[in-house]
Amino acid sequence: MNPPIEVIAASLVRERTRAGLSLAEIARRAGIAKSTLSQLEAGKGNPGLETLWALCVALGIPFARLFEPQAAPTQVIRRGEGTRVVAEQANYQAILLATCPPTARRDIYLLMAQPGADRVSQPHSPGSVEHIIITQGRALVGLMDAAEELHPGDYICYPADREHVFRALEPDTQALLVAEQN
Template sequence: MTQPIDVIAKSLVRERTRVGLSLTEVAKRANIAKSTLSQLEAGNGNPSLETLWALCVTLNIPFAKLLEPVANSTQVIRRGEGTKVVAEQAHYQAVLLAACPPGARRDIYLLTAQPGADRISEPHSPGSVEHIIVTQGRALIGLTEGPEELEAGDYICYPADQSHIFKALEPDTMAILVAEQN
């Protein structure tokens, strides 16, 4: 079972890195001892509510963000799966693949790839997520340690702050990439 301090520790490191501040600078701005912040980031200690609030103000994040574990998982939705909403007066249906988190930035790309030219990406900024829908062909997509084979109509979502791959398995494989950054 994950302890709250473990979640808080990872959140503090992630958010301090996101804003680009040193341990010393965050401690100074939050008016806490550098050793206290260092211990919290190491997953030690029992921080007071006041200390956590001061850190949230300094990092410009809502309090709940410190207590939410980061969902570092891969999600695959195959064509024909997912929750459907169907129109009554037209032959039209929608399947929600992913909702945009508040304050996130999303960029959309059309990908075209050929076999033999694997795209291995180094980790992006902390909290980055990629969503891909294969529109033509087949590909191995996802984290380099365990990519998934997808075909036209399949969807995958994975944490892009880890090494990941796009490997076309058929000529002229195409996909839509939505890159999300918090």
């Protein structure tokens, strides 16, 4: 059985981009030809175990990560949805919206916006992710080509290393923004 080359190709591109390294640098570190890595990233070829292992070492990732399909780049959780945990001895519940890798850095912001000019953000550093929860008003939020209309209590997560937008659709729109960098 051949390895799922399409998944491996996407994983190699994803991890190399996250590492912020060139094709030539990863190939050099792995001890393989740049053309070999280029073909693998294009989904061509039949890489051997040794080649894949060397690439994982060069990228500083576990071997299994090469076989993980890319997660959906945008996640939306509407108010009242999500994994709910309820306390037994208090009127208290929590809804898990997202987890964070142990090496990530998070900054938390309260956003206040008015309708008018869009807040268009250029791509941040590779691997950056933004989490937004609308607390008041309505907004169009997310990737430029796939923004979502959100209402109070709605949550969205998207890759911030691509151009993205925040457009207030009502006066005095507010949101909580968690910016995550790996």
